Amino acid sequence: MENEVKKEVLIEINNLKLIYGSEGDSILALENINLEIRRGEFLCVLGPSGCGKSTLLKTIAGYIKPTGGSCLMQGKPITGPDWHRGVVFQSSTLYPWMSVKDNVEFGPRMRDIPADEVKKISKFFLEQVKLTGFGDKATFELSGGMKQRVALARVLANYPQVILMDEPFGALDALTRNNMQKLIRDIWKENNSTIFFITHDVDEALSLATRIVVMSKRPGRILKEFNVGFTHRLYKDNSIEVMYNEEYFNVKNEILGLINSQIEE
């Protein structure tokens, strides 16, 4: 790890503080967050419910402004949402008045990419999420897993610098979820994407992440970071299940211990 070349910092968060509401009844959601997201990372965020994970994601996305501190992308302050940071929500936000293909093509169209290029892009990414032939379907004809794959393709179609995902597989059944984890890992590797991924499932984080951030209960702070590499092995073996070895259990137990200490207090 030590001699790995340091990659370019895409997102830089310094002393981030976030307060919801106005003076009378305000909620301190995030405090003193310092975090860097480097190109090519798969960063997973874990933490007790209500600790501010989604708030952190929304700040990076540009949906809410920091109350204090700064949130930079490639050195420039994030002032609002833009297509360099794609977002996948827990429940799909596909537009039911557009076909699957039109949903995927929405981003490139908004950016005035030439029509034939747009066609190529949507074909390519529908294939990558294994939905070739579903382009003309209505979104409400799809299963939950398929919807999330379209949502992913729609974000990928913009070639974003960072993909932000808020418990994207949280509403899926266990089997579909495992398939989706493999899919997102393969896509991350193939496209060399950078992913910021919120989950409440420690195994999911361990099987996907190159780095895991554990947050405290509200106000959310970063308790500890873990560099892990199980995802590389899973990718190399083209496998779905993690080999549960001692190293895996040690990290998992430490993370669980941290999270539980936050809930019990």
Place this chain on the structure above:
Amino acid sequence: MDSEKQTLSKKDPEKEKRKNKNEKKLTVGTWVVILIAWYLITKFEIFSPTLLPSPSRVLTTFFRLLEDGYNGVSILSHLRASFRRLFLALALANATAVPLGLLSGYFSKIEAIIDSVVEFYRPLPPLAYYTLLILWFGIDDKSKIILLFLAAFAPIYLACVSAVSKINENYILSAKSLGANQKNVFFKIVLPACLPEIFTGIRTAFGVSYTTLVSAEMIAATSGIGWMVFDASNFLKSDVIFVGIIIMGITGVLIDAGLRFLERKIVYWKGHV
């Protein structure tokens, strides 16, 4: 992942069909009973035939009116006069209420200006201010169209305001993160997301303005299907009254069916937002 192909969501069409069939039978049965009762009541002359004409007399009157018209004016031109007023008013209401409603939902300042005015006049029976409109705009079509426009405006406007407030916030956030600018968010996301509710508003508006139209024609007009019924009542021509009422009922149902057909075609995703 291929197993997911089978899980494409579907309703149970067989069951739906059977249920529909039974209910259709009930509907048809109800009308058969009503017609039989009508026939029997007139057959035994329970009420005087001047007050309640028999079905056969209403039918012959209908054909006579089709051929000769009422008071020398064909029934189609009465209908045309009515629907010209109705559709001009509805078109005008759509063209103004939809943008104003969407903007009100979007910008609270615009809502603050328009909303209270709409809330004030909406519960008023349209005929209450019709007299004023006649004084201001004259007794012919202009005052009627404005009356119907006002009646139709409120439901469409309110449907738009409510539709905007109910939009899934994440639809808009997603669009922005995909690179959509303010204008595209409005036309590609907000407008279609509101369409199902706008359609419901339009159907309500049609119902309200249709009833208003008939009453207005009864008060002040020399043409139109409402006027025909009113005029016939002055001369106790109950068969003409019946024909008029049945025509109004059937055209109302037909137009609503047409609107529902359009709704199914245009907002086929309704219920999936």
